[in-house]
Amino acid sequence: MTQSSETMDGPATTPQDTRRAQRLSSTSVAVIAIYGLVVAMILLSRAVSPAFGGLSQVETIFYLAAFLVFCAFGQGLVILVRGLDLSIASLITLGGVLSTALMAGSNDGLFYILPAILLACALIGVVSGIGVTFFAIPPFIMTMAVGIIVYSLCLGFTQGTPRGFPSPLLRDLMQARLLAIPAPIWLLLAFVAVGTVLQGYSAFGRKLNAVGNNPEAAYVAGLSARTLTISAYAVSAACAGLTGILLAAYANGATLRMGDDYLLPSIAAVVVGGSSILGGRGSFLGTVGGALLLTTLATILSALGIGQGWKTILEGLVILVALIVLREQVFDALQAGLRGLKKG
Amino acid sequence: MSDTGISSSSFAARGPSLRALAESALLIATIYLIMGAIYVSVQPSALSAYSIESLFNNSLPLMLAAAGATFVILQGGFDLSVAGVISLVNVVVAVTPLEGPLGALGLLAIALLIGMGVGAVNGLIVAGLKIQAIAATLATMIVCQGAALLVLGAPGGYVSDFMAYELTGSVLGVPLALWIALAGVALWSVYRRTDAGRNLLAVGQDRKAAALSGIDVARTEFFSFVWAGAYYALAAYMLAAQTSTGSPNAGEPFLLLTFAAVALGGTAFGGGRGSVTASLFGAATLMLMQKVMFALGVSSFYTGVIQGLIMILAVLFAAGVQLAIRSGKRP
Numbered sequence: 001m002t003q004s005s006e007t008m009d010g011p012a013t014t015p016q017d018t019r020r021a022q023r024l025s026s027t028s029v030a031v032i033a034i035y036g037l038v039v040a041m042i043l044l045s046r047a048v049s050p051a052f053g054g055l056s057q058v059e060t061i062f063y064l065a066a067f068l069v070f071c072a073f074g075q076g077l078v079i080l081v082r083g084l085d086l087s088i089a090s091l092i093t094l095g096g097v098l099s100t101a102l103m104a105g106s107n108d109g110l111f112y113i114l115p116a117i118l119l120a121c122a123l124i125g126v127v128s129g130i131g132v133t134f135f136a137i138p139p140f141i142m143t144m145a146v147g148i149i150v151y152s153l154c155l156g157f158t159q160g161t162p163r164g165f166p167s168p169l170l171r172d173l174m175q176a177r178l179l180a181i182p183a184p185i186w187l188l189l190a191f192v193a194v195g196t197v198l199q200g201y202s203a204f205g206r207k208l209n210a211v212g213n214n215p216e217a218a219y220v221a222g223l224s225a226r227t228l229t230i231s232a233y234a235v236s237a238a239c240a241g242l243t244g245i246l247l248a249a250y251a252n253g254a255t256l257r258m259g260d261d262y263l264l265p266s267i268a269a270v271v272v273g274g275s276s277i278l279g280g281r282g283s284f285l286g287t288v289g290g291a292l293l294l295t296t297l298a299t300i301l302s303a304l305g306i307g308q309g310w311k312t313i314l315e316g317l318v319i320l321v322a323l324i325v326l327r328e329q330v331f332d333a334l335q336a337g338l339r340g341l342k343k344g
Numbered sequence: 345m346s347d348t349g350i351s352s353s354s355f356a357a358r359g360p361s362l363r364a365l366a367e368s369a370l371l372i373a374t375i376y377l378i379m380g381a382i383y384v385s386v387q388p389s390a391l392s393a394y395s396i397e398s399l400f401n402n403s404l405p406l407m408l409a410a411a412g413a414t415f416v417i418l419q420g421g422f423d424l425s426v427a428g429v430i431s432l433v434n435v436v437v438a439v440t441p442l443e444g445p446l447g448a449l450g451l452l453a454i455a456l457l458i459g460m461g462v463g464a465v466n467g468l469i470v471a472g473l474k475i476q477a478i479a480a481t482l483a484t485m486i487v488c489q490g491a492a493l494l495v496l497g498a499p500g501g502y503v504s505d506f507m508a509y510e511l512t513g514s515v516l517g518v519p520l521a522l523w524i525a526l527a528g529v530a531l532w533s534v535y536r537r538t539d540a541g542r543n544l545l546a547v548g549q550d551r552k553a554a555a556l557s558g559i560d561v562a563r564t565e566f567f568s569f570v571w572a573g574a575y576y577a578l579a580a581y582m583l584a585a586q587t588s589t590g591s592p593n594a595g596e597p598f599l600l601l602t603f604a605a606v607a608l609g610g611t612a613f614g615g616g617r618g619s620v621t622a623s624l625f626g627a628a629t630l631m632l633m634q635k636v637m638f639a640l641g642v643s644s645f646y647t648g649v650i651q652g653l654i655m656i657l658a659v660l661f662a663a664g665v666q667l668a669i670r671s672g673k674r675p
Contacts, residue, residue, distance in 0.1 A: 084478070086600070137659050138613040140422075144600050145652040152648025159645065267482060277476040309497070312490030321476050321484035 011167075026029030032287035033121040033325075038296050045300045046050060057299070059182065065249075066188040068265055069288050071243040072237025074265040075197045076287045079275055080199070081229045083139035086242045087147035090154065091121050092259030095244025098152050098253045099164045105165035106154045117245060118238045123238025124150060129230030153167055154256060162254040170249035184246070192288050199284040208232060212281075271318055272322040293318070351455040369622035371665075372609050374628045380637055387639040393514070400521035405430075409598050410605035410622045410627040411528050412575025415568040417606055420548040420615025421477040421567050423569060426576050426602050428488025429462050430595030433580035434493060435492045436489050438501030438590020448507050455577040462488060463573020467566035487600075492592040499591035503584050510587040521582070522626040527577075532620035544568060548615025591672055604655050626658075631646040 008223045042058060051197075071088050078085040095117055124146060133143040164170075178182040199205040210218040211225045218225050244261065248254040273290030275282025297318055301311040384390050390399070407491040409426050416423040432591025433455045442450050462484060469480040515523060546554045547564045555561050579598075584590055609626030633654065637647045 020566070131656065135660060136663060138607075139655060140603065140613055141607045141655060141659055145602065145655040147652075148600070148604075148648045148655075149652035152646055152652070155648065156643065156645035264482060264486070266480075268486075271476075271479045277479045307493070307497075309490050309493030309495075313487050313491060316483045316486030316488075316490060319486065320469070320480070323467075323479050324473060325481065331547070 010087040028283070031283060031286045031289055034273060034286060034293055034322075038289065039174050041293075041296050041300065045303075048300075048304065057303075059185065061292065061296050061299050062185045062188060063182055065288075065291045066184050066191075067243050068262060068269055068291040068295060069188060070191060070246065071236075071240045071262050072266040072269040072287050073191070073199075073284060074232075074239035074273060075271055076270045076273075076282055077208060077232040078139070078236045079270050079277060080208050080282055081232045082212055082215070082278060083143075083229065084267070084277075085128070085143045085236045086140065086235065086241075086263065087124070087128060087143040087150060087237065089122065089263040090150040091237050091240035091261035092244035092247065092262055093154050093254070093256055094124075094150055095121060095241035096248035096254035096258050097158055097244075097256070098250050099170075099245040100162060100164035100166055101158070103164065103167040103170075105168065107167045107169045110167045110169060114245065118241050121241030122238040125234035126230055128237070130235065131232035133226040133229050141251045148220065152254075157254065160256075162256060166245075166249040167254060170245070171252055174246065174250045176322060185248075187246075187323040192284070195284045195288075204228075204231075213264070220341075265291075268319050269294055272319055281323065290322075295323075355595055369609065369619055369625050371661075372622050372625040372629060375623050375630065378606070379629060379632050383632060383636045383639060386636070390635075390639075397512070397514060397519045397521075399591045399632070399635065400519040400525070401582075401586050401662065402526060403628045404521040405586070406598065406601055406605060406631060407577040407578035407627040408528065408575050408582065408622045409602045410609070410623040411532070412572040412579070413606055414609075414611055414618060414620045414623040415544065415571045415575070416477070417613060418548045418567045418610055418615055418618055419544050419565055420477050420551065420564060421568060422481065423572050424478060424481040424599065425462055425466055425485045425488060426572075427595035428485035428597040429494070429573060430574040430580040430583065430598050430608055431492035431592055432462070432488045432495070432595075433458050434584050434594040435496035435590040435592050437507075437584040438503060439496055440503075441504070443504045444506050445510075448503055451507070452578075452581055455581040459573035459575075459577025459580075460570050461573070463570040463576075464566070466573070467569035471562040471565035471567065486661050489592070489595070492595075496590055496592050499589065499593075501592075503588050506589040507585040511582065517672040524578075524582070525628075528554065528624055529621045536619070540564070540567065545616055548612075550616070601630060602627075605654055606653070608658045609621065610611050610658065610665075612662075 010279060042061075045057070046054075056199050071092060075085050075088060097112070097121070098117045102117070103110060128139075128143050128146045131137045131146075132139050167194050173183050178186055197205075199208070207218070207223050207228050210221065210223060215225045219230075240259070240262075244259065245252070247258055251258070269290035270282065271277055271290070272293060273282065273286030273288070275286060293316065298311070302315060306314075391396060409430065413423055413426055436458060437451050437455060440451060440454065443446070466477075466481055466484055469475050469484070470477045475478075505601065511520060513520060536545070543554070543559045543564045546557070546559055547561050551561055554564075580594065582595060587594075605627035606618075606623045607613065607626070608629055609618065609622030609624075611623055611626075630651070633651065634647060637650060638644065
């Protein structure tokens with residue numbers, strides 16, 4: 001569909017390269033707009049109450065957004081290759097449940113248990129990826145089915161009540177501060193740096209972009225679209241597992257429904273961040289901005305004491321407005337206007 | 345044979361029997377009957393009037409939700425608002441005290457108004473503003489969830505005795521829920537033969553070709569969301585009658601199960617192939633499956649494993665039949 005809109009709506013004389021460049025810059029305009037919106041919201045919240053807008057509020061927002069950013073990165077990669085990952089909630093639960101059960105409140109074995117859990121999650125992602133690529137099962141159905149199966153296994157494994165505790169080392173890490181900044185925020189910054197390079201600038205990211213833009217062309221260019229797509233699902237599943245491990249360390253225990261609050265927000269963060277839900281367009285910095293925007297909104301609304309109902313409505317409306325404003329056509333119009341200004 | 349629009353003629357040439365199998369609800373209906381037979385053989389009490397009534401009452405909301413979602417999926421769209429609409433209508437019905445048959449009718453009108461209203465908003469955003477259906481309906485779903493919380497902050501409310509007893513009872517010895525499901529089947533078999541029904545499938549098969557052949561694609565998209573909203577509202581209405589109460593989270597379990605039911609019915613995600621009848625059977629099968637697994641003594645913890653596997657197998661099977669149609673043309 002991205003293709004068809006390109007070939008149908010685009011002026012016939014515009015060469016492919018120019019359109020590509022336009023699209024890239026419209027993505028960066030979207031990203032800048034989102035961060036501007038986040039800053040404006042934080043500053044405006046100060047007008048409502050002097051308790052807001054301070055550094056401690058910013059810290060809270062970053063802290064809470066971190067979990068969403070971790071799982072939204074994987075979601076973004078899957079959406080980039082024209083998929084959707086609905087198994088995220090179950091894999092967050094799996095990560096949390098396995099980490100508390102296996103580590104059982106001790107630090108012993110932390111350094112092989114953690115990679116083992118991430119590997120297990122990644123393998124589940126590979127299963128989803130194989131279903132989507134080799135068996136042509138729609139991503140929505142495949143990841144939903146895998147999610148239901150994984151959740152059911154978590155339920156059976158815990159017999160309904162998750163046991164155990166996270167390793168004290170991880171738990172302390174979630175509370176620790178380094179240079180007056182909470183350790184999870186450092187973790188977030190590092191993750192964002194690595195994720196941005198991986199998605200936007202590495203060979204892997206460029207290939208994923210190519211597959212998302214035009215799978216046939218990517219195949220002609222010698223890229224293995226299947227392997228790349230499968231690895232996107234694997235990364236997504238591993239990221240969800242990581243989110244679960246860290247959430248369990250943060251909350252000092254796992255629950256079976258701990259992943260539920262992240263599935264739809266992970267999709268919303270990616271979409272609000274300016275990625276096309278149809279794939280081929282999107283940046284991780286945009287997704288991070290989307291996650292920050294949603295978290296900022298939620299934080300301010302709960303601090304204002306607004307009821308859950310209005311809070312939810314406003315969240316939905318923000319997503320809707322972001323979708324309408326961040327449409328490609330709007331940017332194309334904006335760009336055309338800017339070019340007109342320059343010429344004039 | 346022209347009821348599937350654009351490529352119907354080529355499909356017909358590829359063997360009408362296999363095509364009929366893929367396009368109709370025959371396959372999923374057979375699976376449903378086999379599962380029903382298993383259920384009856386392990387639990388003979390399943391044939392009592394009470395058991396049959398409660399089975400259909402339990403299944404109906406999901407069946408209606410899946411039927412509604414099918415309209416949108418057939419034209420190649422997606423509608424996540426199902427969960428939000430069901431929550432919203434469910435609580436509105438539970439907090440509006442209208443007694444008696446007329447009250448029930450009035451509530452049905454209110455329910456349909458809300459459902460079709462949300463559907464129209466979805467349609468305007470998707471068909472009018474050209475915003476991706478998944479993303480747009482994700483937003484409207486969240487807004488509806490919020491509105492449901494405003495109407496009723498926590499599970500509660502009640503429905504009239506008429507709704508609680510008459511709507512979950514039997515008419516002429518047949519459960520009313522089954523009558524409604526049959527009406528859904530009848531409505532679809534008429535609708536798919538109308539211009540609107542043909543357009544729906546044609547748009548799902550190939551938007552460009554449909555537009556070139558003079559079909560108003562945006563209008564078709566718009567109305568698919570409106571009909572879907574009406575079905576979700578009816579699902580929520582019947583859910584309220586069945587549970588005699590309302591919950592602002594009533595729609596949440598429907599989000600994934602609705603699409604699972606549609607997939608089980610063999611309707612293609614991406615549009616153009618499938619039927620509402622098949623989705624009705626898909627949903628009924630999903631609900632019956634839970635009962636069968638319980639009767640067979642499968643630990644309720646692990647029913648999800650089987651549900652998930654069956655979903656994947658159903659999609660693979662439907663794809664296999666499609667492949668067989670294509671290769672079956674040769675001789």
